[in-house]
Amino acid sequence: xxxxxxxxxxxxxxxxxxxxxxxxxxxxxxxxxxxxxxxxxxxxxxxxxxxxxxxxxxxxxxxxxxxxxxxxxxxxxxxxxxxxxxxxxxxxxxxxxxxxxxxxxxxxxxxxxxxxxxxxxxxxxxxxxxxxxxxxxxxxxxxxxxxxxxxxxxxxxxxxxxxxxxxxxxxxxxxxxxxxxxxxxxxxxxxxxxxxxxxxxxxxxxxxxxxxxxxxxxxxxxxxxxxxxxxxxxxxxxxxxxxxxxxxxxxxxxxxxxxxxxxxxxxxxxxxxxxxxxxxxxxxxxxxxxxxxxxxxxxxxxxxxxxxxxxxxxxxxxxxxxxxxxxxxxxxxxxxxxxxxxxxxxxxxxxxxxxxxxxxxxxxxxxxxxxxxxxxxxxxxxxxxxxxxxxxxxxxxxxxxxxxxxxxxxxxxxxxx
Numbered sequence: 001x002x003x004x005x006x007x008x009x010x011x012x013x014x015x016x017x018x019x020x021x022x023x024x025x026x027x028x029x030x031x032x033x034x035x036x037x038x039x040x041x042x043x044x045x046x047x048x049x050x051x052x053x054x055x056x057x058x059x060x061x062x063x064x065x066x067x068x069x070x071x072x073x074x075x076x077x078x079x080x081x082x083x084x085x086x087x088x089x090x091x092x093x094x095x096x097x098x099x100x101x102x103x104x105x106x107x108x109x110x111x112x113x114x115x116x117x118x119x120x121x122x123x124x125x126x127x128x129x130x131x132x133x134x135x136x137x138x139x140x141x142x143x144x145x146x147x148x149x150x151x152x153x154x155x156x157x158x159x160x161x162x163x164x165x166x167x168x169x170x171x172x173x174x175x176x177x178x179x180x181x182x183x184x185x186x187x188x189x190x191x192x193x194x195x196x197x198x199x200x201x202x203x204x205x206x207x208x209x210x211x212x213x214x215x216x217x218x219x220x221x222x223x224x225x226x227x228x229x230x231x232x233x234x235x236x237x238x239x240x241x242x243x244x245x246x247x248x249x250x251x252x253x254x255x256x257x258x259x260x261x262x263x264x265x266x267x268x269x270x271x272x273x274x275x276x277x278x279x280x281x282x283x284x285x286x287x288x289x290x291x292x293x294x295x296x297x298x299x300x301x302x303x304x305x306x307x308x309x310x311x312x313x314x315x316x317x318x319x320x321x322x323x324x325x326x327x328x329x330x331x332x333x334x335x336x337x338x339x340x341x342x343x344x345x346x347x348x349x350x351x352x353x354x355x356x357x358x359x360x361x362x363x364x365x366x367x368x369x370x371x372x373x374x375x376x377x378x379x380x381x382x383x384x385x386x387x388x389x390x391x392x393x394x395x396x397x398x399x400x401x402x403x404x405x406x407x408x409x410x411x412x413x414x415x416x417x
Contacts, residue, residue, distance in 0.1 A: 040203040049250060052276055052383060055260040059298065063240050063262060066302050094151060101152035104130065104145065123153065127164035128392035169391055193333040195386040196368025197229070197340045199375045201325075201332070207326060217309075217316045220296070225312055227293040228337030229279060230286055230377050232345070232358045234333040235314075237261050238297030239306045243290065248280075257287055259294070259380070277357060277380040286378055310334070343370045345379050352390040356382035 002214070089097075105121070108114070108129050114121060130149055134142050146168055146379040153161045153168075202225070209218040228235070240262035248256045261275040279287060314334055321331040342358050347370055357380055370376070 019022055047290060049248055050246040050256055052258040052260075052278075053243075055262060055274060059242045060262070062174045062302055063298075066304075084159055090382060092237055097148040097151040100145065100148040104149065106154075123156065123160045123164040124160075124388075125392055125396065127153075127167045128389075128396040130168070131393055132396040133222065163385075167392075170336050173182075186369060192330050194330050194336045194368070195339040196343060197225075197332055197336050199371050204324065205320065205332070208320065213316075213320065215316050220309070221313050221320075223289055223293055223296075224334060225317075225337050226377075228289050228334065229341050229344075230282065230290060231259060231279075231380055232338050232341035233261060234338060238293055239301035241294045243279075243294045243298060245287070253280070253282075253284065257282065258383070259290060275356075275359075276383045277385055279378075281381065282378045340368060340371070341379075343368045344376045346370065348379055352394055353382045353387050355390045 108126055109121070112129070127149065130145065133145070137145065150165060150168055153165050188216070191341040205225070206222055209215075209222050224235070224238075227233070227238075233241070242262065243257065244254055244260070246256045247254065255397065257279040259277040259279050279290065281292070297306065300309045317334065318331055321328070338358075342354070345354060345357070
């Protein structure tokens, strides 16, 4: 029977094998194709393609409970960066907020050569312009400007104003403190870890793990590496993800799929609390691999076993690489699959989409070479709403850089001696 939603309740009991062996999924549920949902009105003459509806409320509730129990706080809660409420500030402070916001609007119109008509003012572009000002301001001045802009936007209800507020709130959330040295969420990506995976090495690694390895973590490692190459997620991000699949006869594979990443503090929170990846171009086999990793990672996280499982899988990968390539000074790690996915996507995506899919850090530093076209797997794509945020930020930053360069006087030529 086809159900309305494909999601599995997070409280499901996982079948534990003997000797505490961890499996990807119970034997009773190993689908060859991803589950789909039924069209609500299939007889309708006008078909509207489905849109992502966000992660399941049950999954979010279970992950919140788990986070509070293990960390003492809710990493998905943005209440600490909400716009200022009137009860928390005096009237004089609110008046100063409005006055500063009006001055920022005048400065924006002057730099962008915009008239006084409000119809010509895009609040989302104005928010991007404000973010482009941040590198030129002190930290205290930037916080004051951001609060002033948020307070001004509250008085202008509308869809674009809400999107601009979300953009500024996401920037505030991205300023979370760095993880400690012993925090399991801290990346252990070091100099001895490869930032790529050669296609022939990947084939040899998978063949060895599937045919010769006797470790109980071999199947999990194969799934982890392949899902990382497909989605480009950080290894730790698999602890909090959700997958949504909907039927769509107009799509390439007859359905649309979205992967929701609920732990964006690992990469960036510019996408908001949830980062959305469009996996509609994935084949059924590729989508099944991602689905298995989504459900398994969430089960390990809810059971408090995710750090232990990740450590065991990473150790198996290190020992396998040492056995297959004993003379190499660098080894492959779980994050190597992420950076190889980024290298494969760089030639096929614009910078704004690349950042929306993989995070802000993908344009920094060197990345390995992409795979040949016949070896590249399907690539995730960004949803338009999240991609637009990065596009506006890049446009305003470039405009600001050009403006500042025009104001800097040219260097005087040194006198010849």
